[in-house]
Amino acid sequence: xxxxxxxxxxxxxxxxxxxxTYGEIAGKMKTKGYRAVGNALNKNKFKEVPxxxxxxxxxxxxxFAGGLKKKAELLRKEGVEVRAFRVDLKRFLYKFR
DNA sequence: CTAATGACCATTA
DNA sequence: ATAATGGCCATTA
Numbered sequence: 001x002x003x004x005x006x007x008x009x010x011x012x013x014x015x016x017x018x019x020x021t022y023g024e025i026a027g028k029m030k031t032k033g034y035r036a037v038g039n040a041l042n043k044n045k046f047k048e049v050p051x052x053x054x055x056x057x058x059x060x061x062x063x064f065a066g067g068l069k070k071k072a073e074l075l076r077k078e079g080v081e082v083r084a085f086r087v088d089l090k091r092f093l094y095k096f097r
Numbered sequence: 098c099t100a101a102t103g104a105c106c107a108t109t110a
Numbered sequence: 111a112t113a114a115t116g117g118c119c120a121t122t123a
Contacts, residue, residue, distance in 0.1 A: 003120065022105055026119085033119025038104035043121070045104095054104075062104040071104095 004040035010096070011041070014053045017079040018094035019087050023057040028096045038062065053078070059093075061085040 006029050014020050022034045029037075034057075041051045045065040052071040056062050061082070064071035072082045080092050087093075 001121095026105085031119065032106090032117090034105040035103055035118070036105090036120040039102085039120060040104095042104050051104085056104085057106060064104065068104090 001040075001044075003036060004044045007037050007040045008044065008046055008049055011046075011049045011051050011054060013096070014050060014094055016050075017092070019053045019055050019075065019080055019089070019092045020094050020096070021055060021057045021059075021089070024093075024096055025054065041065075053080075053094075055087050055089075057089075059087045059089045061087070 007025060010020075010025050010028060022037045025037050026032060026034045038054075041049075041054065042063075042065055045051070052064060052074045061068060061071055061075075068085065072085055075082045075087065080087055
């Protein structure tokens with residue numbers, strides 16, 4: 001499960017109040033397995049990891065193990081403006097170095 | 098090993 | 111704007 005660990009590390013690297021996309025994460029890990037990234041989180045569903053800060057490339061919130069609603073609320077609590085399960089990537093997207 | 102699934106993405110209509 | 115299609119990767123059955 002080295003792959004899942006990679007995603008885990010990257011997710012926790014996301015600062016509070018910012019969000020990231022599966023595409024960015026996948027690109028950072030030199031792979032195009034966007035789906036594998038989300039899959040790893042879903043299967044592992046680390047509760048100690050801010051996986052809720054990861055949204056789709058279009059800024060739309062995808063499924064979340066535990067409740068999509070919860071994910072939106074969590075993001076809002078962090079300071080991210082969530083509108084109809086959508087986030088403004090222009091302002092809240094954190095680009096990995 | 099093969100087939101199917103999924104918290105995806107981009108293109109095209 | 112939404113809908114459909116093809117492609118990508120890892121995990122699971």
